[in-house]
Amino acid sequence: MKNANLNINLKTLLPKLKKAQQLLLQHAVFAALMVILLIYVFVVWKINQFANAEPSDSAQTLVLAKANVPKINKNAIQQIQSLEQTNTQAQGLFDQARNNPFQE
Numbered sequence: 245m246k247n248a249n250l251n252i253n254l255k256t257l258l259p260k261l262k263k264a265q266q267l268l269l270q271h272a273v274f275a276a277l278m279v280i281l282l283i284y285v286f287v288v289w290k291i292n293q294f295a296n297a298e299p300s301d302s303a304q305t306l307v308l309a310k311a312n313v314p315k316i317n318k319n320a321i322q323q324i325q326s327l328e329q330t331n332t333q334a335q336g337l338f339d340q341a342r343n344n345p346f347q348e
Contacts, residue, residue, distance in 0.1 A: 299307075328338050340347075
């Protein structure tokens with residue numbers, strides 16, 4: 245490879261730079277709008293990805309393992325059932341609560 249002589253002449257380079265600068269200034273608004281549009285499209289695309297994302301099986305298992313599932317005491321259930329069977333007043337309250345659970 246031969247060494248190329250690079251003679252940079254500022255007198256010829258300055259008019260070319262001014263011409264390029266004018267061209268860039270003419271299209272600067274368009275370029276800025278295109279950049280903003282691309283950013284907007286990217287953000288909408290990422291929001292759509294996050295909105296449709298499903299958790300992985302390992303993440304679901306981890307959350308379910310951390311959840312505190314209440315445990316019902318079997319003795320308490322038996323006591324409530326025996327109370328309901330023996331006491332007619334309590335039986336009426338239980339029936340009323342079953343029919344309309346949101347009434348006080």
